[in-house]
Amino acid sequence: MPLVDLDSLLTIPRIGEILVVGPSNSANLAFIEALCPNIEKGNSDFIWGQMQASSDLELFFYGLCPAVSYREFAWDLVAPKLLGIVVLFDWYETQAKDIQDLVDFLIHKTAAPIICAADACHKPLPFREAVYRPPIALSRRCKFTFCQSSRATFVRRTVISLLDMLLNELG
Amino acid sequence: MKEENGGRLPEGLKFQVLCRMLKGKRLGVLMEKLNDAQCLELQRFVWEKTLEFGIRAKGRRFTQEELLARLKAAEAHKSDMVYGFVFKGLNRFNLASESPELIRAKMQEQLDLMCRVANQFIEIQMSE
Numbered sequence: 001m002p003l004v005d006l007d008s009l010l011t012i013p014r015i016g017e018i019l020v021v022g023p024s025n026s027a028n029l030a031f032i033e034a035l036c037p038n039i040e041k042g043n044s045d046f047i048w049g050q051m052q053a054s055s056d057l058e059l060f061f062y063g064l065c066p067a068v069s070y071r072e073f074a075w076d077l078v079a080p081k082l083l084g085i086v087v088l089f090d091w092y093e094t095q096a097k098d099i100q101d102l103v104d105f106l107i108h109k110t111a112a113p114i115i116c117a118a119d120a121c122h123k124p125l126p127f128r129e130a131v132y133r134p135p136i137a138l139s140r141r142c143k144f145t146f147c148q149s150s151r152a153t154f155v156r157r158t159v160i161s162l163l164d165m166l167l168n169e170l171g
Numbered sequence: 172m173k174e175e176n177g178g179r180l181p182e183g184l185k186f187q188v189l190c191r192m193l194k195g196k197r198l199g200v201l202m203e204k205l206n207d208a209q210c211l212e213l214q215r216f217v218w219e220k221t222l223e224f225g226i227r228a229k230g231r232r233f234t235q236e237e238l239l240a241r242l243k244a245a246e247a248h249k250s251d252m253v254y255g256f257v258f259k260g261l262n263r264f265n266l267a268s269e270s271p272e273l274i275r276a277k278m279q280e281q282l283d284l285m286c287r288v289a290n291q292f293i294e295i296q297m298s299e
Contacts, residue, residue, distance in 0.1 A: 096190035104183035116186055127193070130227045131293050136220070138185040
């Protein structure tokens, strides 16, 4: 009799974790809600969402509000397991220099790919699609794109771009 | 004070450069806190992004030579040049024979020129 039941091992659902660092809880919630049927709000700065990507892969999304909590986040526990990070920011309201330190912080804290998503929110996107799709590379680990967190299609595209980066890294 | 970070540009700074390019803002001001090697790296990064925007706007057949021609044409029509110089693409300046201030001034102009041409590709106006 085998010591390990390989069939049951192979069918254990795998969990991938994606961090969404957004400008506000409402922005994080809109982004994660566009993907996840199951949402939980922990304390006021933290949102968790779950999505069944396939029969044996679940994706967990953690929404984190950078102005309040990103330096106090449990990076040591979470960073090694992260599949990727979405840095969501308001294209029209946020100054780039306010995000610059956050991007450098995340690059040093994790080895995960990062996609910076400029959120046009409910306003029109400032450029035609060819300008930002496929995302613009800042480095192998960090790319830039535009999205509208109010529209599920754009949110999905952003996450797919992030997963593409991960697959390219593995390949 | 200049940042001592070799020639590497942090991703955060590249992020800011790209945002400024996409918002039509001048790039030269970003050089103030960079060391010489980082300035060269910044020039290379902006060149690559300008070329990339050209390709995104005009298709894969858009070449470095076409970009260089655009930059030369843009410079030829520029009336407020502080220093008359021919855009040299990725050629480095003669570091031994020119003053650091002059080289930085030229590089600032090159960066802003590339940004202006990139803005033409993505169809926005430079604002500041």
